Structures are given as C-alpha cells and as structure tokens.
Amino acid sequence: MKKLNLLIALLIFTVSGAVAQVVDPVKWSVGFKKLNESEAVIFLKANIDEGWHIYGMDVPEGGPISTSFTFEPENGAKVNGSAAAKKPKTKYEDVFKMTVPYYSGEVVFQQKIKLANAKPTTVKGVASFMACDQERCLPPDDYEFAVTIK
DSSP states (O other), X not given: OHHHHHHHHHHHHHHHHHHOOOOOOXXXXXXXXEEETTEEEEEEEEXXXXXXXXXXXXXXXXXXXXXXXXXXXXXXXXXXXXXXXXXXXXXXXXXXXXXXXXXXXXXXXXXXXXXXXXXXXXXXXXXXXXXXXXXXXXXXXXXXXXXXXX
C-alpha cells in the first residue's frame, strides 16, 4: 500500500511538473563591434515576447526595477561612459501610480569599452531587468553574459 501511495504521489508531481509553464518572455543575445584598436562597443539585444515589456534604465524612485547593467572588463580594459539605448516609450501604470519608461518588442543596449592593448579582451557582465505584461510582473531577473573582443 505504501508503495502504491508513493507511486501515485510521484506520478502527480511528474505530471504537474510537465504541465507547469515556465515563463521566460525576454531572450537576450550579446555581440560586439571593434571601432578601432583602442575602443569597442558591446551590444546587448533583448527580444521581448509580444504583450510583455521591460522597464527603462531611468525609472523614477518608487517604481519598478530599472533595467541595469554591470560590466567587468579584463586585460586592463575599462568601461567608457554608461549604457545607452533608444528612447523608451512611457505609460502610466496603476500598480506603481506613476508614468514609467519601458521597452517592448526588441531593444539594443550599447556600452563602449576602452581597450588597453591589442590582446583579446573578455568582458563579463550582468543585465538586470523586470518583465511585466498586462496581468503580472515577474520577479527581477538577471542575464549573465561574457563576450571576447578580438
């Protein structure tokens, strides 16, 4: 009898796990372009599922989590300025009681890197963001990346 109860419980957990839906509305990709021997640009592209959005990089205090980036260049390279992107759209959100900047569809973030020498340089980093649709907001998430500039 105990074996039968265990088998039934295992079957229920297996079926519920297979039915559970993992929501991952933002797909990230990373690349770079070398501008010259001493400078490169890292591109982080967010493809956001239809009906979803992520927030801009300058959300007012008291609002949702802003999209932000950390960059850790190696080989003596340095971050040059701050991340940039096209101007976000804005809308009023009742849940936050404020107008917030957001991106939907596709957005490309850019970060300039000052290279120290001609050797390949790896830049590791994290994109932190919060994705929402009309009904819910997912917990803040991170996309870890690494790109080697040659």
